[in-house]
Amino acid sequence: MRIAISTGGGDAPGLNAVIRAAVLSAINRGWDVLGIKRGYAGLLGEDECIPLTKESVRGIAHLGGTILRSTNRGNPFHYPRPQPDGTITTEDRSDELMENARRLGIDALISIGGDGSLEIAKKLCDKGMRIVGVPKTIDNDVSGTVTTFGFDTAVNTALEAIDKLHTTAESHDRVMIMEVMGRDAGFIALHSGVAGTADVILIPEIPYDLGKVCEKIMARHRAGRQFSIVVVAEGAFPRGGRSSTMGDSLPGEARRVGGVADVIAREIQTITGKETRSLVLGHLQRGGMPTGYDRLLATRFGGAAVRAIADEKWGHMVALQTPHIVTVPIEEALRETKRVDPTHDVVITARAVGISFGD
Ligand code: F6P
Numbered sequence: 001m002r003i004a005i006s007t008g009g010g011d012a013p014g015l016n017a018v019i020r021a022a023v024l025s026a027i028n029r030g031w032d033v034l035g036i037k038r039g040y041a042g043l044l045g046e047d048e049c050i051p052l053t054k055e056s057v058r059g060i061a062h063l064g065g066t067i068l069r070s071t072n073r074g075n076p077f078h079y080p081r082p083q084p085d086g087t088i089t090t091e092d093r094s095d096e097l098m099e100n101a102r103r104l105g106i107d108a109l110i111s112i113g114g115d116g117s118l119e120i121a122k123k124l125c126d127k128g129m130r131i132v133g134v135p136k137t138i139d140n141d142v143s144g145t146v147t148t149f150g151f152d153t154a155v156n157t158a159l160e161a162i163d164k165l166h167t168t169a170e171s172h173d174r175v176m177i178m179e180v181m182g183r184d185a186g187f188i189a190l191h192s193g194v195a196g197t198a199d200v201i202l203i204p205e206i207p208y209d210l211g212k213v214c215e216k217i218m219a220r221h222r223a224g225r226q227f228s229i230v231v232v233a234e235g236a237f238p239r240g241g242r243s244s245t246m247g248d249s250l251p252g253e254a255r256r257v258g259g260v261a262d263v264i265a266r267e268i269q270t271i272t273g274k275e276t277r278s279l280v281l282g283h284l285q286r287g288g289m290p291t292g293y294d295r296l297l298a299t300r301f302g303g304a305a306v307r308a309i310a311d312e313k314w315g316h317m318v319a320l321q322t323p324h325i326v327t328v329p330i331e332e333a334l335r336e337t338k339r340v341d342p343t344h345d346v347v348i349t350a351r352a353v354g355i356s357f358g359d
Pocket of ligand 1: 010
Protein backbone atom coordinates (compact mmCIF):
# COMPACT_ATOMS: atom_id res chain seq x y z
CA MET A 1 0.00 0.00 0.00
CA ARG A 2 1.38 3.40 -0.95
CA ILE A 3 -0.44 6.52 0.23
CA ALA A 4 0.26 10.16 -0.50
CA ILE A 5 -0.41 13.30 1.53
CA SER A 6 -0.99 16.84 0.30
CA THR A 7 -1.64 20.15 2.06
CA GLY A 8 -3.56 22.80 0.10
CA GLY A 9 -4.95 26.30 0.65
CA GLY A 10 -3.90 28.67 3.41
CA ASP A 11 -1.73 27.06 6.09
CA ALA A 12 -3.08 26.49 9.59
CA PRO A 13 -1.24 25.63 12.81
CA GLY A 14 -1.50 21.85 13.24
CA LEU A 15 -0.80 20.78 9.64
CA ASN A 16 2.52 19.25 10.61
CA ALA A 17 0.93 17.36 13.50
CA VAL A 18 -1.59 15.80 11.04
CA ILE A 19 1.24 14.86 8.66
CA ARG A 20 3.27 13.31 11.47
CA ALA A 21 0.35 11.29 12.86
CA ALA A 22 -0.70 10.05 9.42
CA VAL A 23 2.85 9.13 8.40
CA LEU A 24 3.60 7.24 11.61
CA SER A 25 0.21 5.46 11.62
CA ALA A 26 0.70 4.41 8.00
CA ILE A 27 4.30 3.30 8.39
CA ASN A 28 3.37 1.29 11.48
CA ARG A 29 0.89 -0.59 9.28
CA GLY A 30 3.70 -1.36 6.84
CA TRP A 31 2.54 1.21 4.25
CA ASP A 32 4.70 3.55 2.15
CA VAL A 33 4.05 7.31 2.30
CA LEU A 34 4.76 10.00 -0.29
CA GLY A 35 4.46 13.72 0.38
CA ILE A 36 3.19 15.84 -2.51
CA LYS A 37 4.85 19.24 -2.36
CA ARG A 38 2.97 22.55 -2.68
CA GLY A 39 -0.64 21.38 -2.96
CA TYR A 40 -0.83 19.34 -6.15
CA ALA A 41 2.18 20.96 -7.86
CA GLY A 42 4.29 17.92 -6.97
CA LEU A 43 1.99 15.78 -9.12
CA LEU A 44 2.11 18.22 -12.03
CA GLY A 45 5.87 18.31 -12.48
CA GLU A 46 6.14 21.77 -10.92
CA ASP A 47 7.53 20.55 -7.63
CA GLU A 48 8.41 17.16 -6.23
CA CYS A 49 6.93 14.19 -4.42
CA ILE A 50 9.13 13.11 -1.53
CA PRO A 51 9.17 9.94 0.54
CA LEU A 52 7.89 10.60 4.06
CA THR A 53 9.65 8.47 6.63
CA LYS A 54 9.72 8.33 10.42
CA GLU A 55 12.86 10.42 10.14
CA SER A 56 11.21 13.14 8.01
CA VAL A 57 8.41 13.73 10.53
CA ARG A 58 10.58 13.73 13.63
CA GLY A 59 10.13 16.83 15.83
CA ILE A 60 7.54 18.61 13.69
CA ALA A 61 4.28 18.28 15.70
CA HIS A 62 4.79 21.61 17.46
CA LEU A 63 5.77 23.58 14.35
CA GLY A 64 3.42 25.92 12.49
CA GLY A 65 3.25 25.89 8.68
CA THR A 66 3.58 22.69 6.66
CA ILE A 67 6.73 20.76 5.75
CA LEU A 68 4.96 19.98 2.44
CA ARG A 69 4.35 23.68 1.71
CA SER A 70 1.04 24.89 0.34
CA THR A 71 -0.61 27.13 -2.24
CA ASN A 72 -4.00 28.70 -2.67
CA ARG A 73 -3.62 28.76 -6.46
CA GLY A 74 -3.07 25.07 -7.21
CA ASN A 75 -6.51 23.88 -8.31
CA PRO A 76 -5.67 21.19 -10.93
CA PHE A 77 -9.01 21.86 -12.63
CA HIS A 78 -8.12 25.55 -13.06
CA TYR A 79 -4.34 25.47 -12.95
CA PRO A 80 -2.56 28.78 -13.62
CA ARG A 81 -0.51 28.95 -16.85
CA PRO A 82 1.64 32.07 -17.34
CA GLN A 83 1.43 33.39 -20.91
CA PRO A 84 4.33 34.94 -22.89
CA ASP A 85 2.69 38.38 -22.62
CA GLY A 86 2.83 38.19 -18.81
CA THR A 87 -0.86 37.42 -18.28
CA ILE A 88 -1.98 34.25 -16.54
CA THR A 89 -4.73 31.97 -17.81
CA THR A 90 -5.97 28.74 -16.23
CA GLU A 91 -6.33 25.22 -17.66
CA ASP A 92 -7.64 21.81 -16.58
CA ARG A 93 -4.66 19.56 -15.70
CA SER A 94 -6.61 16.98 -13.71
CA ASP A 95 -6.07 14.14 -16.25
CA GLU A 96 -2.32 14.71 -16.14
CA LEU A 97 -2.48 14.63 -12.34
CA MET A 98 -4.43 11.35 -12.33
CA GLU A 99 -1.90 9.81 -14.73
CA ASN A 100 1.08 10.93 -12.64
CA ALA A 101 -0.52 9.55 -9.46
CA ARG A 102 -1.00 6.18 -11.22
CA ARG A 103 2.60 6.21 -12.46
CA LEU A 104 3.86 6.83 -8.92
CA GLY A 105 1.78 3.90 -7.65
CA ILE A 106 -0.31 6.04 -5.31
CA ASP A 107 -3.13 3.86 -4.00
CA ALA A 108 -4.83 6.51 -1.88
CA LEU A 109 -4.44 10.16 -1.00
CA ILE A 110 -4.97 12.11 2.21
CA SER A 111 -5.95 15.63 1.19
CA ILE A 112 -5.61 18.12 4.03
CA GLY A 113 -7.37 21.39 3.27
CA GLY A 114 -10.24 23.82 3.70
CA ASP A 115 -13.42 24.01 1.66
CA GLY A 116 -11.53 24.82 -1.57
CA SER A 117 -9.15 21.86 -1.25
CA LEU A 118 -11.95 19.53 -0.15
CA GLU A 119 -13.95 20.51 -3.23
CA ILE A 120 -10.95 19.60 -5.41
CA ALA A 121 -10.61 16.32 -3.48
CA LYS A 122 -14.26 15.51 -4.18
CA LYS A 123 -13.80 16.18 -7.92
CA LEU A 124 -10.65 14.01 -8.06
CA CYS A 125 -12.55 11.31 -6.21
CA ASP A 126 -15.25 11.48 -8.89
CA LYS A 127 -12.50 10.90 -11.45
CA GLY A 128 -11.45 7.71 -9.65
CA MET A 129 -8.78 8.84 -7.18
CA ARG A 130 -9.17 7.18 -3.77
CA ILE A 131 -9.20 10.13 -1.38
CA VAL A 132 -9.83 10.78 2.29
CA GLY A 133 -10.07 14.43 3.39
CA VAL A 134 -8.87 16.16 6.55
CA PRO A 135 -10.60 19.50 7.21
CA LYS A 136 -8.27 22.39 7.98
CA THR A 137 -8.84 26.10 8.41
CA ILE A 138 -8.32 28.76 11.03
CA ASP A 139 -11.75 30.11 9.96
CA ASN A 140 -13.65 27.11 11.41
CA ASP A 141 -16.13 27.38 8.53
CA VAL A 142 -16.23 23.71 7.41
CA SER A 143 -19.56 21.99 8.12
CA GLY A 144 -19.77 18.44 9.46
CA THR A 145 -17.08 18.96 12.10
CA VAL A 146 -17.45 20.74 15.43
CA THR A 147 -14.16 22.49 14.77
CA THR A 148 -11.06 22.43 12.59
CA PHE A 149 -7.48 22.46 13.85
CA GLY A 150 -5.82 25.86 13.58
CA PHE A 151 -8.91 27.69 14.84
CA ASP A 152 -8.00 27.46 18.52
CA THR A 153 -4.47 28.73 17.85
CA ALA A 154 -5.82 31.65 15.80
CA VAL A 155 -8.29 32.54 18.56
CA ASN A 156 -5.50 32.51 21.15
CA THR A 157 -3.29 34.71 18.97
CA ALA A 158 -6.17 37.18 18.58
CA LEU A 159 -6.88 37.00 22.30
CA GLU A 160 -3.30 37.87 23.19
CA ALA A 161 -3.54 40.88 20.87
CA ILE A 162 -6.81 42.04 22.47
CA ASP A 163 -5.24 41.79 25.93
CA LYS A 164 -2.36 43.96 24.77
CA LEU A 165 -4.67 46.47 23.09
CA HIS A 166 -6.64 46.95 26.31
CA THR A 167 -3.73 48.50 28.18
CA THR A 168 -2.70 50.92 25.45
CA ALA A 169 -6.33 51.82 24.64
CA GLU A 170 -7.03 52.59 28.28
CA SER A 171 -3.83 54.63 28.71
CA HIS A 172 -4.77 56.89 25.78
CA ASP A 173 -8.59 56.95 26.07
CA ARG A 174 -8.73 55.55 22.54
CA VAL A 175 -11.06 53.41 20.54
CA MET A 176 -9.06 50.51 19.09
CA ILE A 177 -10.46 48.54 16.17
CA MET A 178 -8.86 45.15 15.59
CA GLU A 179 -9.59 43.23 12.39
CA VAL A 180 -9.28 39.45 12.47
CA MET A 181 -9.48 36.81 9.73
CA GLY A 182 -12.32 34.40 8.98
CA ARG A 183 -13.51 35.25 5.45
CA ASP A 184 -17.32 35.07 5.56
CA ALA A 185 -17.48 33.49 9.01
CA GLY A 186 -17.19 35.38 12.29
CA PHE A 187 -15.95 32.60 14.58
CA ILE A 188 -12.47 34.02 15.25
CA ALA A 189 -13.91 37.48 16.02
CA LEU A 190 -16.68 36.07 18.20
CA HIS A 191 -14.57 33.67 20.25
CA SER A 192 -11.58 35.97 20.74
CA GLY A 193 -13.85 38.97 21.33
CA VAL A 194 -15.93 37.28 24.01
CA ALA A 195 -12.92 35.68 25.71
CA GLY A 196 -11.04 39.00 25.50
CA THR A 197 -14.02 41.02 26.82
CA ALA A 198 -14.29 43.28 23.76
CA ASP A 199 -16.94 46.01 23.90
CA VAL A 200 -18.13 45.57 20.32
CA ILE A 201 -17.87 42.51 18.05
CA LEU A 202 -18.79 42.82 14.38
CA ILE A 203 -19.28 39.64 12.35
CA PRO A 204 -20.57 38.91 8.82
CA GLU A 205 -23.52 36.96 10.23
CA ILE A 206 -24.90 40.10 11.94
CA PRO A 207 -24.66 43.12 9.59
CA TYR A 208 -23.86 46.21 11.63
CA ASP A 209 -25.24 49.72 11.93
CA LEU A 210 -22.36 52.08 12.68
CA GLY A 211 -24.72 54.38 14.57
CA LYS A 212 -25.32 51.60 17.10
CA VAL A 213 -21.59 50.95 17.41
CA CYS A 214 -21.02 54.63 18.17
CA GLU A 215 -23.90 54.65 20.67
CA LYS A 216 -22.19 51.85 22.59
CA ILE A 217 -18.84 53.68 22.56
CA MET A 218 -20.45 56.93 23.76
CA ALA A 219 -22.47 55.14 26.46
CA ARG A 220 -19.19 53.76 27.81
CA HIS A 221 -17.64 57.24 27.55
CA ARG A 222 -20.49 58.76 29.58
CA ALA A 223 -20.08 56.01 32.18
CA GLY A 224 -16.43 56.96 32.60
CA ARG A 225 -15.00 54.22 30.42
CA GLN A 226 -13.02 56.39 28.02
CA PHE A 227 -11.68 53.59 25.86
CA SER A 228 -13.37 50.89 23.79
CA ILE A 229 -12.19 47.74 22.05
CA VAL A 230 -13.92 46.75 18.81
CA VAL A 231 -13.11 43.34 17.28
CA VAL A 232 -14.22 43.16 13.67
CA ALA A 233 -14.18 40.10 11.41
CA GLU A 234 -12.60 40.87 8.03
CA GLY A 235 -15.84 39.81 6.29
CA ALA A 236 -18.15 42.03 8.39
CA PHE A 237 -20.28 44.52 6.50
CA PRO A 238 -22.83 47.26 7.24
CA ARG A 239 -26.55 46.58 6.96
CA GLY A 240 -27.41 46.84 3.27
CA GLY A 241 -23.72 46.93 2.26
CA ARG A 242 -21.01 44.42 1.38
CA SER A 243 -17.67 43.29 2.77
CA SER A 244 -14.47 45.21 1.94
CA THR A 245 -11.78 43.95 -0.40
CA MET A 246 -8.07 44.52 0.19
CA GLY A 247 -5.80 44.58 -2.88
CA ASP A 248 -6.09 42.70 -6.16
CA SER A 249 -6.23 38.91 -6.25
CA LEU A 250 -4.16 36.90 -8.73
CA PRO A 251 -5.79 34.53 -11.29
CA GLY A 252 -7.05 31.39 -9.56
CA GLU A 253 -7.06 33.11 -6.17
CA ALA A 254 -10.21 33.92 -4.16
CA ARG A 255 -11.19 37.53 -3.49
CA ARG A 256 -9.00 39.05 -0.77
CA VAL A 257 -11.42 40.06 1.97
CA GLY A 258 -10.37 42.80 4.40
CA GLY A 259 -9.80 46.45 5.15
CA VAL A 260 -13.00 46.99 7.13
CA ALA A 261 -11.16 48.07 10.32
CA ASP A 262 -9.64 51.12 8.66
CA VAL A 263 -12.97 52.12 7.08
CA ILE A 264 -14.94 51.98 10.33
CA ALA A 265 -12.13 53.56 12.38
CA ARG A 266 -12.35 56.70 10.27
CA GLU A 267 -16.14 56.79 10.49
CA ILE A 268 -16.20 56.17 14.25
CA GLN A 269 -13.67 58.96 14.85
CA THR A 270 -15.77 61.37 12.76
CA ILE A 271 -19.05 60.46 14.48
CA THR A 272 -17.84 60.21 18.10
CA GLY A 273 -14.96 62.67 18.02
CA LYS A 274 -12.91 60.06 19.91
CA GLU A 275 -9.39 59.24 18.82
CA THR A 276 -9.65 55.94 17.00
CA ARG A 277 -6.92 53.61 15.71
CA SER A 278 -7.14 50.41 13.73
CA LEU A 279 -4.96 47.39 13.13
CA VAL A 280 -5.21 44.27 10.99
CA LEU A 281 -3.88 41.21 12.79
CA GLY A 282 -3.53 39.40 9.46
CA HIS A 283 -1.33 36.38 8.90
CA LEU A 284 0.01 36.38 12.45
CA GLN A 285 -3.16 34.38 13.13
CA ARG A 286 -1.93 31.59 10.86
CA GLY A 287 1.55 31.39 12.33
CA GLY A 288 3.23 30.07 15.42
CA MET A 289 3.00 26.87 17.38
CA PRO A 290 -0.36 25.11 17.43
CA THR A 291 -2.01 25.13 20.86
CA GLY A 292 -2.29 21.88 22.78
CA TYR A 293 -5.92 21.60 21.67
CA ASP A 294 -5.00 21.97 17.99
CA ARG A 295 -2.04 19.59 18.25
CA LEU A 296 -4.23 16.92 19.80
CA LEU A 297 -7.06 17.42 17.30
CA ALA A 298 -4.61 17.40 14.38
CA THR A 299 -2.97 14.22 15.66
CA ARG A 300 -6.39 12.57 16.07
CA PHE A 301 -7.35 13.64 12.53
CA GLY A 302 -4.09 12.24 11.09
CA GLY A 303 -4.56 8.88 12.79
CA ALA A 304 -8.24 8.75 11.82
CA ALA A 305 -7.43 9.53 8.16
CA VAL A 306 -5.24 6.42 7.97
CA ARG A 307 -7.99 4.33 9.59
CA ALA A 308 -10.46 5.77 7.06
CA ILE A 309 -8.19 4.62 4.23
CA ALA A 310 -7.99 1.14 5.76
CA ASP A 311 -11.81 1.18 5.91
CA GLU A 312 -11.98 2.41 2.28
CA LYS A 313 -14.01 5.50 3.17
CA TRP A 314 -13.32 7.14 -0.19
CA GLY A 315 -14.77 10.63 -0.59
CA HIS A 316 -15.17 11.03 3.18
CA MET A 317 -13.40 13.44 5.50
CA VAL A 318 -12.55 12.90 9.12
CA ALA A 319 -14.49 15.15 11.50
CA LEU A 320 -14.88 15.94 15.17
CA GLN A 321 -18.33 15.18 16.48
CA THR A 322 -17.56 15.54 20.15
CA PRO A 323 -16.36 13.39 21.80
CA HIS A 324 -15.65 11.19 18.79
CA ILE A 325 -13.75 11.44 15.53
CA VAL A 326 -16.04 10.21 12.77
CA THR A 327 -16.06 10.32 8.97
CA VAL A 328 -18.61 12.27 6.91
CA PRO A 329 -19.05 12.44 3.13
CA ILE A 330 -17.08 15.43 1.81
CA GLU A 331 -20.08 16.31 -0.34
CA GLU A 332 -22.24 16.68 2.76
CA ALA A 333 -19.68 18.87 4.50
CA LEU A 334 -19.43 21.11 1.43
CA ARG A 335 -23.17 21.59 1.09
CA GLU A 336 -22.99 24.77 3.13
CA THR A 337 -20.30 26.92 4.67
CA LYS A 338 -20.50 26.82 8.46
CA ARG A 339 -21.21 30.24 9.91
CA VAL A 340 -21.96 31.68 13.33
CA ASP A 341 -25.53 31.03 14.41
CA PRO A 342 -26.75 34.38 15.81
CA THR A 343 -28.97 32.46 18.26
CA HIS A 344 -26.02 30.42 19.63
CA ASP A 345 -25.40 30.69 23.38
CA VAL A 346 -22.03 32.40 22.84
CA VAL A 347 -23.81 35.29 21.10
CA ILE A 348 -26.62 35.34 23.66
CA THR A 349 -24.18 35.40 26.57
CA ALA A 350 -22.09 38.07 24.85
CA ARG A 351 -25.17 40.27 24.58
CA ALA A 352 -26.12 39.49 28.19
CA VAL A 353 -22.76 40.74 29.46
CA GLY A 354 -23.11 43.95 27.46
CA ILE A 355 -21.17 43.29 24.26
CA SER A 356 -22.67 45.10 21.26
CA PHE A 357 -22.91 43.47 17.84
CA GLY A 358 -23.76 46.82 16.28
CA ASP A 359 -27.35 45.76 15.54
O1 F6P B 1 -8.98 30.82 4.97
C1 F6P B 1 -7.94 31.19 5.79
C2 F6P B 1 -7.59 32.64 5.56
O2 F6P B 1 -6.53 32.99 6.46
C3 F6P B 1 -8.76 33.61 5.71
O3 F6P B 1 -9.10 33.86 7.04
C4 F6P B 1 -8.23 34.80 4.95
O4 F6P B 1 -9.25 35.60 4.43
C5 F6P B 1 -7.46 34.16 3.84
O5 F6P B 1 -7.12 32.86 4.26
C6 F6P B 1 -6.20 34.91 3.49
O6 F6P B 1 -5.61 34.27 2.41
P1 F6P B 1 -4.19 34.65 1.85
O7 F6P B 1 -3.16 34.02 2.73
O8 F6P B 1 -4.20 34.05 0.50
O9 F6P B 1 -4.08 36.13 1.86
